[in-house]
Structure formats: C-alpha cells, structure tokens
Amino acid sequence: DSGVTQTPKHLITATGQRVTLRCSPRSGDLSVYWYQQSLDQGLQFLIQYYNGEERAKGNILERFSAQQFPDLHSELNLSSLELGDSALYFCASKGPGYGYTFGSGTRLTVV
Amino acid sequence: LAKTTQPISMDSYEGQEVNITCSHNNIATNDYITWYQQFPSQGPRFIIQGYKTKVTNEVASLFIPADRKSSTLSLPRVSLSDTAVYYCLVGDRGYSTLTFGKGTMLLVSP
Numbered sequence: 001d002s003g004v005t006q007t008p009k010h011l012i013t014a015t016g017q018r019v020t021l022r023c024s025p026r027s028g029d030l031s032v033y034w035y036q037q038s039l040d041q042g043l044q045f046l047i048q049y050y051n052g053e054e055r056a057k058g059n060i061l062e063r064f065s066a067q068q069f070p071d072l073h074s075e076l077n078l079s080s081l082e083l084g085d086s087a088l089y090f091c092a093s094k095g096p097g098y099g100y101t102f103g104s105g106t107r108l109t110v111v
Numbered sequence: 112l113a114k115t116t117q118p119i120s121m122d123s124y125e126g127q128e129v130n131i132t133c134s135h136n137n138i139a140t141n142d143y144i145t146w147y148q149q150f151p152s153q154g155p156r157f158i159i160q161g162y163k164t165k166v167t168n169e170v171a172s173l174f175i176p177a178d179r180k181s182s183t184l185s186l187p188r189v190s191l192s193d194t195a196v197y198y199c200l201v202g203d204r205g206y207s208t209l210t211f212g213k214g215t216m217l218l219v220s221p
Contacts, residue, residue, distance in 0.1 A: 002154065031206045043155070043198075043211035056208050090154045092209075099145070100209060102154030 003027065004093050006103035014111055018079040021106045025072055025093030031055070032074040033100065034066055038087035049074055081110045115199045120216040129186045131215050133199030136180050144175060144182045147198045149214070155198060159184070186217075194219045 003026035013019055025032050034046040045058035049068035060066075063081075068074040078085060086109050092102045117133040135144065143162050147155035159166055161173040161182070172185040186193055196214040 002156070004154075033208060035211075042213055043209075045208050045210065048206075048208055050206055055206065058208065088152065092154070094206060097204065099157040099160065100155075102156070105152070105154050107152070 002101050002103060004091060004101050004103035006089075006091050006106050008106060009104065010107050010109075012109045012111060013081060015081055015083060017081050017110075018077065019081065019108065021076040021078070021089050021091075021108075023074045023076070023091030023093075023103060025074070025091075026095065026101050029093035029095040029101070030072065031094045032068055032072070033092040033094070034060075034074070034076050035090040035092065035102075036087050037090060037105075038084075041087075043090070046076070078108070083110050086110045115201055115212055117197075117199050117212065117215045119213060120218065122218050122220065123189055124220050125190055126188050129189050129193070129217060129219075131184045131186075131197055131199075131217070132181060133184070134181045135199070135201045138179050138201050139203075141203045142201045143204055144173065144179075145200045145202070146171070146173065146184045147200065147211075149196045149198065155211075158197075189217075189219045191219050191221065193217060 005024040007022045030051045033048045036044045046060040048056040066076045088105045090105045092100045094100045115135045123129045145160040146158045149155040159171045159173045166173045174183045198214040
C-alpha cells in the first residue's frame with residue numbers, strides 16, 4: 001500500500017457518459033498529480049493541484065476537469081467519453097522532500 | 112525540464128547485475144536524478160534518487176559522474192520479479208511535474 005488511494009479500481013462505461021475518479025493523497029501530502037497511461041502512449045501528465053489550487057496543466061482535454069478539496073482529496077471528471085479515453089489513470093501525491101508516490105490507478109474502459 | 116534518453120529495452124538473466132544508463136545533457140544545477148519502476152497495470156514506484164557521486168539503498172545503486180550528464184541505475188543480482196519498465200527522470204525536489212519518457216523495458220529471464 002503506497003498510501004495513495006484511488007477509487008474505483010475498474011470502471012466500464014459507455015461512450016458519451018461522464019465518470020469521476022477519486023484520489024486520496026498520502027497523509028500530509030499537499031500536492032496531487034493526475035496522469036493518463038494508454039497502451040500506445042506513455043505516462044501523460046494531465047493536471048496538478050497544490051493545496052486546493054491548480055498548479056500546472058498538461059495535455060488535459062477540455063472534456064476533462066479536476067479539483068482538489070479542502071481535505072486534499074482530488075477528483076478527476078471525464079465527460080463525453082470516447083473510446084480513446086480508455087486508459088489507466090494514475091494519481092500521485094508529493095510532500096516536502098523527494099519522491100512522488102503513485103496510487104494503483106483506475107482502469108477506465110469505454111465501450 | 113531536462114530531457115532524458117535511455118535504452119528502450121534490455122535483457123538479462125536471473126542473478127546478473129543490470130546497469131541501465133540514462134543521459135541528461137541539459138541537467139540543471141538544482142536538478143536531481145530519480146528512477147522509478149513500473150510493473151504492468153501498476154503505478155510507478157520510486158526506486159532511488161541522487162544528486163552526485165553514488166547513492167545506494169536496499170534495492171539499487173545510482174552512479175552519477177562529476178559532470179552529471181548521465182547516470183546509471185545498477186540492480187544487483189536481478190530476479191524474474193525485476194522485470195518491469197524503469198524510468199529515469201530529472202527535476203528539482205520541489206513540486207514540479209514529472210515528465211516521463213518511454214522508459215527502459217527490462218526483461219529478466221530464467
């Protein structure tokens with residue numbers, strides 16, 4: 001157990017639908033990062049939050065959004081889903097010092 | 112962020128020492144070198160981090176020459192369970208984002 005909790009572990013949904021992925025960071029970590037990993041792409045950075053504020057944006061589609069709540073957990077919202085959105089979605093958290101801690105991911109399958 | 116280059120894949124046998132080299136010619140003064148390991152369908156796992164010379168922990172060693180333009184991850188006596196993708200990343204120890212390359216796919220055979 002890395003200390004970063006992601007739910008759900010698996011999600012199967014239809015095209016056009018909307019889903020929410022949840023991440024609870026390691027205790028004390030203020031920063032949360034979301035990554036997408038599909039078979040033909042590596043780990044792609046989506047978005048970062050630090051203590052509730054958006055800190056950096058990567059290749060995140062407009063159909064995707066995220067937020068970090070006062071208790072520091074984060075949610076990634078994916079809407080108008082397409083087949084190509086099928087991927088593993090990872091959340092990572094970081095505190096002071098070195099090393100990012102990744103969760104075990106949410107596998108999203110869009111059918 | 113400094114770009115890194117590492118071999119796409121490497122093969123080894125159980126019990127051998129594996130050295131994976133990463134080049135990072137544009138590393139900045141305040142950058143550290145960090146290696147992560149990723150198994151299929153799992154999140155990357157921090158292995159080791161260093162700034163210069165040599166760092167060793169219970170799973171690996173990291174060798175960094177004086178010019179810091181490259182680094183070598185050394186895995187002693189690998190086992191089948193070390194089969195994974197290994198990523199080399201360069202960045203400061205703040206909260207900047209991680210940019211993953213393709214990594215090195217290490218295949219350990221019996």
